[in-house]
Amino acid sequence: MSSTVKYLIERSTIYLLTIFISFTIIFLVPRLVPGDPLAVFYDRLREAGAQQGVEQMIEEYRRLLGLDKDIFTQYVSYFYLVLRGDLGYSIGHFPAKVSDMIMSALPWSIGLLSTTTILSWLIGTLMGAISGWRGGRFSRALSIAALFLSNMPYYILAILLVFLFAYTLRWFPYSGGYSVGVTPELSLDFVLNVMWHSFLPALSIILSSLTWWFLSMRSMVATLKGEDFVIFAEAKGLPQKEIMWNYAVRNAILPQVTGLALSMSRIFTGALITEVIFGYPGLGTLIVIGITTLDYFLIQGTILLSIFAVATATFLVELIYPLLDPRIRYGGG
Amino acid sequence: MAGTSSKGKSRSLIKSLILIRRNSKVTYGAIAYLTALVLSAAVLTIYPPRSRIIGYADPLLPPSPQHPLGTDILGREILALLAEAAINSTVIGLIAATIGTLAGSIIGFLSGYYGGKIDYVLRILTDVFLSVPSLLFLILISSLVRTVTIVQMGLLIALFAWSWPARQVRAQALSLKERDFIYLSELSGESRLEIILREMMPHMIPWMTANFVNAFISAILTEAGLSILGLGPQTEMTLGILLWWPLNNAAIYRGLWWWWLPPVVALIYLFFTLYIVQLGITEIINPRSKVI
Numbered sequence: 001m002s003s004t005v006k007y008l009i010e011r012s013t014i015y016l017l018t019i020f021i022s023f024t025i026i027f028l029v030p031r032l033v034p035g036d037p038l039a040v041f042y043d044r045l046r047e048a049g050a051q052q053g054v055e056q057m058i059e060e061y062r063r064l065l066g067l068d069k070d071i072f073t074q075y076v077s078y079f080y081l082v083l084r085g086d087l088g089y090s091i092g093h094f095p096a097k098v099s100d101m102i103m104s105a106l107p108w109s110i111g112l113l114s115t116t117t118i119l120s121w122l123i124g125t126l127m128g129a130i131s132g133w134r135g136g137r138f139s140r141a142l143s144i145a146a147l148f149l150s151n152m153p154y155y156i157l158a159i160l161l162v163f164l165f166a167y168t169l170r171w172f173p174y175s176g177g178y179s180v181g182v183t184p185e186l187s188l189d190f191v192l193n194v195m196w197h198s199f200l201p202a203l204s205i206i207l208s209s210l211t212w213w214f215l216s217m218r219s220m221v222a223t224l225k226g227e228d229f230v231i232f233a234e235a236k237g238l239p240q241k242e243i244m245w246n247y248a249v250r251n252a253i254l255p256q257v258t259g260l261a262l263s264m265s266r267i268f269t270g271a272l273i274t275e276v277i278f279g280y281p282g283l284g285t286l287i288v289i290g291i292t293t294l295d296y297f298l299i300q301g302t303i304l305l306s307i308f309a310v311a312t313a314t315f316l317v318e319l320i321y322p323l324l325d326p327r328i329r330y331g332g333g
Numbered sequence: 334m335a336g337t338s339s340k341g342k343s344r345s346l347i348k349s350l351i352l353i354r355r356n357s358k359v360t361y362g363a364i365a366y367l368t369a370l371v372l373s374a375a376v377l378t379i380y381p382p383r384s385r386i387i388g389y390a391d392p393l394l395p396p397s398p399q400h401p402l403g404t405d406i407l408g409r410e411i412l413a414l415l416a417e418a419a420i421n422s423t424v425i426g427l428i429a430a431t432i433g434t435l436a437g438s439i440i441g442f443l444s445g446y447y448g449g450k451i452d453y454v455l456r457i458l459t460d461v462f463l464s465v466p467s468l469l470f471l472i473l474i475s476s477l478v479r480t481v482t483i484v485q486m487g488l489l490i491a492l493f494a495w496s497w498p499a500r501q502v503r504a505q506a507l508s509l510k511e512r513d514f515i516y517l518s519e520l521s522g523e524s525r526l527e528i529i530l531r532e533m534m535p536h537m538i539p540w541m542t543a544n545f546v547n548a549f550i551s552a553i554l555t556e557a558g559l560s561i562l563g564l565g566p567q568t569e570m571t572l573g574i575l576l577w578w579p580l581n582n583a584a585i586y587r588g589l590w591w592w593w594l595p596p597v598v599a600l601i602y603l604f605f606t607l608y609i610v611q612l613g614i615t616e617i618i619n620p621r622s623k624v625i
Contacts, residue, residue, distance in 0.1 A: 010457070013457060014457055014460045014461055014464065017457065017461050018461045018464050018465060021461060021465075022465060022470075025470065025473075026473060029473060029474055029477055030473075030477055148605070148608070151604070151608050152601065152604065153554050153557065153558075153600065153604065155557075155558065155561060156597055156600055156601060159576075159580075159585065159593065159597055160597070162585050163585050163590075163593075166585075166586075167585055167586060167588070174585075174586050266466075269466055269469065272468065272472075272558070272562065273558050273561050273562065276561065276562060276580075277561075277580065287472060287562075288562055288563065290476070291472070291476045291562065291563055291564065292563060294476075296477075299472070299473060299476055300473070303469045303470075303472065303473050306466060306469055307465060307466060307469060310464075310466055311464060311465075314464055
């Protein structure tokens, strides 16, 4: 068996296993925990003043949601539902389908995370290339700062930004995706309003992730600077700029591109805690709504989608990257 | 500073532990962290337990001589809460990191040392756990197990803390078992157990320590993250819960800085001291990696 085939089989096994194990855990965990998923709903109906027929209603919901069948039947039917892209109904917002709720939150998360991921990659890589090539005291100070920042939890950064820019300076709004009273439409006003609201969440994500790109690019370029082919180019008398871009950066960029591809897979998970801190209407906030209303199907659906998307994207990148970088061969350790 | 050679043939267990201790970053970082813990313990003995219960003082008092860090919305003494939180978060970190590192090291070692089918199965298992977004699973589990205790929280986080140590230790074991000095000890008739304990372990210790510190940091941060989402141990105080309260009550916008600032500062402090320890250990493993 060639090493390529072996690599493909192994990666596919890991991918399918990840999906299967995740699916099973996501299905089983809620059912292993004592307690009734409909209890909250039941309480809410009671609070709303419903006296008669509550029991029958709950039974009807139980039947609708398939909770009255045995666990194996539930597993199989949940599996088929998910295959068809049907994630069931939300318990907390009953007539609403989980897939619809996810669909309305998804654009927010994808928009925020794809923009910030690409921007932080561009800025970080560029700064890293220049700093790694130039060296010197300033570049060293910059990398020490980046080292500390890169390890600071991103939600701490978010809290400090809110305090500084939203509370103290009042430059940006506290929370939300757009102003109250503005209707979502495709107009310049709305787009500007959304951008104004997403600025702080975006800034906190960019600041904490660009340091990683900066550090990896910097060390890569700094290492390449000592390579024979760079020294040879210098001996040939090529201008510094050309050596930097065509010799050092060009060789250092490959791992960065792979890294970018891998982190793009994360855009489907939502920026969980950042979204909560800024009240941003994405997947992270949706999960929190699910948590506070004990909405199993909503939590299940959102997490299932995230895990599926991340695993699929990672799988694709792993298949492609030996093609991108000829130095990496399929197989090996 | 600690210049080491990884070639050392008969480096004993004790020797590698001494090396770790002798590194100044490890020492200072650890001392700074432990100081915070001792101070927390002192605060807890000075303030009565009821200072951490609802209605101890008036709610939302700004810092004053009577209440050095002010009080929270329930009239609890923030300084006392902070001390309790620091200790509880440390306990969560210790539980998760100890279990995660031990389990991960054993799995990684078995996988790397024995190879073959065991290796294949364990490696795929490790890869599956590495590629799963663990925070999402933790959210799922802890949103269903409504009330978690400190210990349960530590155990939950440990569930996902073993995969990274496993991968690293496996790589170490793989490269170690091919070295000459291991062959030599095999030829000189040492038993398998002796080889593992006397020849290989000393080389693993720095790596395992690095993994431990890593797991410790990320466990504390994971707990904080889960708690901010409202999934922390509700009945006890942790740094995450201490941060959840002000965030959930819009403390930043209401200008109640003394409420949200202490947990933020504490997290940054604990985090930086541990990070310095981690830098020191990285230096021991790879002396060329010195950055600062």
